[in-house]
Amino acid sequence: MNRQAVKAWLLDLLYPNRCGCCGAFIPWNGLLCPDCAASLTPAALCSHCGKMPCTGEDKLPYSRVYAAYAYKDRARDGILSLKRGNNLNFAVHLGRMLGERIPAAAYDCIVPVPMSGRRIRERGYNQAERIGAAIGASIGLPVRQDCLIQRQSDIRQHDLGARERREHAKLYEASGHKLEGMRILLCDDVLTTGSTAQRCAALLRQMGAADVALAVGCSVVGKTHTEHDRSNQAKEK
Ligand SMILES: [Zn+2]
Ligand SMILES: [Zn+2]
Secondary structure, three states: OOHHHHHHHHHHHHOOOEOOOOOOEOOOOOOOOHHHHHHOOOOOOOOOOOOOOOOOOOOOOOOOEEEEEEOOHHHHHHHHHHHOOOOOHHHHHHHHHHHHHOOHHHOOEEEEOOOOHHHHHHHOOOHHHHHHHHHHHHHOOOEOOOOEEEOOOOOOHHHOOHHHHHHHHHHEEEOOOOOOOOEEEEEEEEEOOOHHHHHHHHHHHHOOOOEEEEEEEEEOOOOOHHHHHHHHHHHHO
């Protein structure tokens, strides 16, 4: 064991490692328990819109979508665990999964969907940035957090319906940097209505990006948006 591994092993005695999805205790060097690892199956999501079935939308500001899982079952548990701010293992797992499919040579950098400063202070991190960093580590792309800004808001996005989400997406703004000719991989944790990703992709194009593709951990499928909101609210209570 090298020094780093000894440190991780010792830390594990104090803070035992847990599965990124269900929270079960796992070995210090693992990310998921065997049960969750076996039941996470990649979904056949459309590479154009990121949905299943395809929405048929043809005017999307991103050229393609890389999505690891449908937002349900263990994958959904993993995202919720990330959002609660207590376990980053699922972000690392998603980074590796997505990294296997994304051709590094096709992009210049990764831009995570930003989070307002106050929300980051509450949670300790921006989960989109953590997933982006994990993709970057697996395929060797830099992460840029200086391209987009999220203005502060008291509204939690998962409480919103589709129309309100489009309004809420206006809180995302361009930083003003020039991105002339850059090929960008925009990254977020969950693709819901797509209003956030579309707004951010459109801003990156306005800043000069030659190509914007989207990488998301999970995509909401098989349920109407309202049902998704309702079950989320039930879970919060
Ligand atoms: Zn598990
Ligand atoms: Zn599609």
